[in-house]
Amino acid sequence: MQRILSILLFLTIYITLCAQNLDNLPTEKRDSLLKAKSKEIILRYGPGYYREYKAPTIERIVVPPSETNPEGTNVGRAFYTIIYWYDKTKERLEEDFAAKVKIWADTGEPASVLFGCNYGYILDRKKTRDPKEQPPIPYVQSNWY
Secondary structure (H helix, E strand, O other): OHHHHHHHHHHHHHHHHHOOOHHHOOHHHHHHHHHHHHHHHHHHHOHHHOOOOOOOEEEEEEOOOOOOOOOOOOOOOEEEEEEEOOOOOOOOOOOOOOEEEEEEOOOOOEEEEEEOOOOEEEOOOOOOOOOOOOOOOOOOOOOOO
């Protein structure tokens, strides 16, 4: 009986930690968590796009109401965008960034990842048609200079 209670306690703590509201964390801890989680996502889905050229930029955005979102899906919901930059004197990509990860503020779950080649994945499991893991996106430089 005690073993079952300790397992339930562990699961409760684990679920609470995994489903944190990022807005309630101190800025330094939140940013550290966002950087770690976004790095993990980039290394999983596009390892060739991970850069430590500059510190990543973190921005909080709220989903606005819009004409392109008539159902109002996620309107008013906040997410954090973590952008990883690259050295434009050494390489050229289609975008100004190497990778951009979006993480929901209320759950801490990843929403999407976009790479500098303009390919990416929607990571929100409710929105994907295929529950299988996606293969990593290969690194490709731009042909346009």
